[in-house]
Amino acid sequence: MNESIHGERTASEPQDRSSSVAHSIEVPSEIIRKWQEIVNLLAEIMHVPSACIMRVDPPHIKVFVSSRSEGNPCEPGALDTGPYCETVMKTGQPLLIPDALENEAWKANPHVRLGMISYLGVPIGWPNGRIFGTICVRDNKRNEYSEAYLKLLLHFRDMLQADLKSLARLHGEIEERETKIRRLVDSNIMGVFIWDFDGRILEANDEFLRMVSYDREDLVSGRIRWADLTPPDWRDRNNARIEQQKSSGRFESFEKEYIRKDGSRVPVLIGGATFEEGGNQGVAYVLDLTERKRVEAEARENEQRYREAQLELAHANRVATMGQLTASIAHEVNQPLSAVVANAEACLGWLRRRTPDVDAACRSVEWIIADGNRASEVIRRVRALANKTSLEKVPLDVNDVVRETIPLVQRELISHQVLLRMELAPTLPMILGDRVQLQQVIINLVMNGIESMQSVTDQPRELAVRSRQDETQQVLVSVADCGVGISAENADRLFTAFFTTKSSGMGMGLSICRSIIDAHGGRLWAATCEPRGALFQFTIPAD
Incomplete structure (x- = not known):
């Protein structure tokens, strides 16, 4: 029986992929239990010994679910060798055999030898039209099977096909997911x-x-x-x-x-x-991660080179700034040295008296020592600024850093007739910072303020250096001048490397200052003062 009916293949035909996939779908145990109840109910309602669900298992047809009724010769998993179900699947139509003994074509049916002489069966199909099998009843006596019984069988068939539709959809979803996973694996x-x-x-x-x-x-x-x-x-x-x-x-x-x-x-x-x-x-x-690790290593090397370049630039900036501060530095060194000479002469005078005044001479020597230490401290600070060192953060009082820095720019303040006002908050928390680099920032900001006030002639030139704790509990230092201020077109470029409004200079000072403050976890920014001047501020987290 190899003839195709309604485009369907019989169990003995070669199966295409969609058909073989349908045959391979496993019916879950909970659905089989439900189907078992259906065939048991069918056998009971129709008073027959056998009600079965048959399934195509190429190239065979097998009993898939069989009623547990008395006298049922069909065991689940057994091959169906008779023509009844094959005919139903071949034609795609219900088949009614009231009595096989009355028809020579059906008399040789193996089911007749088992005593099953009447048959009623309908096809069960997958949603794509492929045949799943049949649902059928058999009787050991003549049975005309009324129209109501056929409708009942079709009703249960529809229930089975609804289950198959759900199964096919679920299988399709699983297959789609598996395909995606396989594509991921194979990609x-x-x-x-x-x-x-x-x-x-x-x-x-x-x-x-x-x-x-x-x-x-x-x-x-x-x-x-x-x-x-x-x-x-x-x-x-x-x-x-x-x-x-x-x-x-x-x-x-x-x-x-x-x-x-x-x-x-x-x-x-x-x-x-x-x-x-x-x-x-x-x-x-x-x-x-080989490539990522390589890129990370390169990034670390680049970061190291960048930090080294920053240190080089910062050092060059400090050396250049020291050139500007030569007068201030010389004055800071000369003052204690002049005092040393004066006190030494006084000491000699006390000792050359007819009756040497040893106590007065000792006081002069003590003053010489103090002035020598003052000179030594100035030289130490200058050397620190001139040295090329890496970032070395230690606990610092920012007010001490400001106080140590101002003497280095004192002569510049005097020579440019700038009045310095310092307003330092008395109880600031310690910060973690590099003393030399923070001094460099303050020197740069003060020198910029001095230079911006060179053209001011209609009012006193005043520079204010303040410290306080801001709203976020960070330490804030500000330098405000009353100079020409910051123009709108230059505001966004102030901290850009090589940008300058001066006739001399490379435009690296503020860029380096920002890099230093960034390295301290802080922020440096500028604003315009009212009615004139510029305000530079930086914050550093408290230690």
């Missing part, structure tokens, strides 16, 4: 492998094999074990993730290394999960 965007808790790698995609430098022959032969791929220094952390996976069914992604076939190492990011709770197998997803 080799990341390494994927299937493992078990015994340490074996059961399957892996090409990307994972590439990472660890093994080939598919190594995989098939069982020579790749995830336990052996992990270096000894990573095993404790790796074992902790395994225990996490055993208890929760998954482990959070983490970085580790694998040993390649050639003994070299590859850095990876790995995450995974078991297929089912309490199961022995799972899947792992692996990203090769």
Whole structure:
């Protein structure tokens, strides 16, 4: 019976893919239990010994579900060798045989030998039109099977087909997800492998094999074990993730290394999960971090070079600034040295008296020592500014930094007729900073303020240096002048490297100042003062 009816194939025909997929779909046990109740009910209502659901299992037809009624010769899983169900599936139409003994064509039916001489069956189809099988009843006596019985059989058939529709939709969704997963695995965007808790790698995609430098022959032969791929220094952390996976069914992604076939190492990011709770197998997803680690190393090197360049620029800026401060520095050194000479002469005078005044001479020597220390301290500060050193943060009082810095610019203030006003908050928290670099920032801001007031002739030139704690509890230092102020077109470019409004200079001072404050975790910005002048402020987090 190879003839096709309504485009359907019989059980003995070759099956195309959609048909073979339909035949491979497993019917869940809860649906089978429901169908069992249906055939039991059919046998009871129609008073027949046999009610069955038959299923195509190419190239055969098999009993899929059979009523538990007395005298039923059809056992689940048995082959159906008779023509009844095959005819229904061939024609796609219901079939009624009241009495096979009255018809020579049906008399040889194997079911007749089992005593089943009457038959009523209807086809069951998948949503795509493919035949699933039949639902049928058989009787051991003549049975005309009324129209009501046929309607009842069709009604139950519709219930079965509704279940098959749900099954097909679910199977399609699962197949679609599996296709997507397979595409992900085969796309080799990341390494994927299937493992078990015994340490074996059961399957892996090409990307994972590439990472660890093994080939598919190594995989098939069982020579790749995830336990052996992990270096000894990573095993404790790796074992902790395994225990996490055993208890929760998954482990959070983490970085580790694998040993390649050639003994070299590859850095990876790995995450995974078991297929089912309490199961022995799972899947792992692996990203090769080699390129990322290379980029990170380059970034660190670039950052180091950038910091070194910043230090070079900052040093050059300090040296250039010291050139501007030559008069102030000379004055700061000359003052204590002049006092040393005067006190030394006084000491000699006390000692040359007819009766030497030793007490007065000692006082003069003490003053000489103090003035010498003053000169030494000035030279130490100048040398610190001139030295090329790396950033060295220590606990500092910002007010002390300001007080130590101002003497270095004192002569510039005097020579440009600038009145300095210092308003330093008395109880500021300590900061963590580099003394020399913060002094450099203050010197730059003060010198900029002095230069901006050169053209001011209609009012006193006043520079205000203040310190306080701002609303965020950070330490804030501000330098305000009454000079020409900041024009709108220059406001956004003030801190850009090589931007300057001066006829001389490279325009690096404010850019370097901002870099220094940024390195201290703070912020440097500028604003316009009313009615004139500029205000520069920086904050540094309290220690």
